[in-house]
Amino acid sequence: MTRTLVTSALPYANGPIHFGHAVGAYLPADCYVRTLRMLGEEALFVCGTDEHGFAITVGAENDGVEYPEYVARWRADIKRTFDRLGIEFDVWSGTSISPHHTELAQDFFRRLSEGGFLIKRASEQLYCPKDERFLADRYVLGTCYVCGAEDARGDECGKCGTWLDATRLVEPRCRNCGSVPEKRSTTHWYLDLPKLRDAHIGEWFQGHPWKANVKAFVENMLADLEPRPITRDMGWGVPVPEDLADGETGKVLYVWFDAPIGYISFTREWADAKGEPELWKRYWKDDSTRLVHFIGKDNIPFHCLIFPSMLWGQQEGYVLPWQVPAMEFYNLQGRKFSTSRNWTIPLDAFFETYDAEATRFYLLSSAPEAADSEWRWEEFQRCVNTSLADTIGNLATRVLRFVAKHHEGRIPAISPGLAEELDRVLLEECGELSDPAPSILEFRFRRATQELIAGAAVGNVFIDREAPWALRKSDPERSAAVLNTAIQWLAWIARAMVPFMPAKAQDLWEMLGGVGPVETQGWPGIPIAGSWRVLEAGTPLGQISPPFRKLTDEEIEAEVAALEARAEA
């Protein structure tokens, strides 16, 4: 029995999330958590929005609303998408509203300072006098001092690709209001990453079996590490603790510094809500906890290096990540998802037409585990029609309608002798049986979806071999036993479907006459002859209806055309 704390990257409360986000950090995590629970293991699933930072202040001001209102709007919008996808966190909060967050983030700063892991340093940064704020590099435009291109962004020139120093741009201007920024000296605190690496984090990282994409990337960074600023001149964020500010004012913790602390704040919020305020320590301060961060690859530095450094630097026994199953990127029909270029799938319309559970399955089956991958409408259609409707859905209807017609809608009887014989046929002679759970626990979600479908295919082979429609006349007892076995197999499928499609799994379970939540049946694993049947003969079936609607060529073609039309508009 293990205990696992699962986090999904905190989405930034500055816009809607799309399927690329969902498949990168949220769906796999939800699937993983559901699998652990089916296996009887303890898991806690934590998420919420990341609500500080410069980009949010700009977004809110452009919309003419106060910061808290702005982030509350996106917090709700993002949550709605998760709800529709059936992603169920144990706690959902936000870094600007979670009760312990400010104090905890300040505490992190304080303890790092006491540990000697912070460096105070002055630097020159660009300040916009009109907007009265310091500008992040990417919010400054100007002429590239390398190639002369105009409208280069302060962090990188779009023309020549050079990584720029914003303060050296020729004719710089504020991206927001166009005025000329001035250089101002400002003091900030830096996290001494080289020191933390040498003290512990380097060794810790090396001694751990990471996913290939994580390992290569971080090893590289470890070799060439520099102190990183963790404060910012801004009014929106967690203030630097006054007692440590040395008279400096207007400083807040950098958003990336406070954001991952949100995982802990939210866990505390969850524990408070349960009426056991100390319970969060069971997850964060017990060595035996497995901390798993689901993220997109853009988040690897933070979750494999910086946040672990912050945690360890507390010297308070915080657990460090056990695994960071970072996904690569997910594109849409050959291009990057882009809200500004209208290369997106409008989700409100999408969920009115398409099934969220089938969408979960398709997303997991195409997840960018080892390389970038993409949503393709044609593949979505193929997946829904072939794998879900034909292989799983049709297996259910072909068996259940037969039973409805010839056995009064009740699960037919089976004798011990026939059970033994049919177990052998089904479990040994109808194709290879595989258990999706080990794949899920290794973060191989694509393979896991294939294994589920392979299981349903075994059911189809079994029915064809035994042909109960023919046996009905020649050997009615065997015909009944075959149908009993097929229904038991559907029950296996329903249970195995839970991590991928929890609601559909429940629908199927009830169609089979199953009572109560299918999750409570536990994970079915690979059936063992003689002990895998869970439904009683004589049990009345539920209402039979095809679990998955097939998608027509016309509607898929229309979706692709609409996508392209929106992008051109």
Added chain:
RNA sequence: GGCGAGGUAGCUCAGUCGGUUAGAGCACUGGCUUCAUAAGCCAGGUGUCGCGGGUUCGAGUCCCGCCCUCGCUACCA
């Protein structure tokens, strides 16, 4: 520039420590079946494993070089 990942059948991909005639799904063709959502089952593969070298009894797999695609490059989060 630096780093990384990919390049395997028409399409999407799997190939663990190097080891038989390189696999799966889809698509396609033929046959069977008629319980079922025009679903199901069976059978059918002459692939330069990106290119060129090398190591080895043996390379898709390891080493070197090159070509192509994509991503990341931390003061956006």
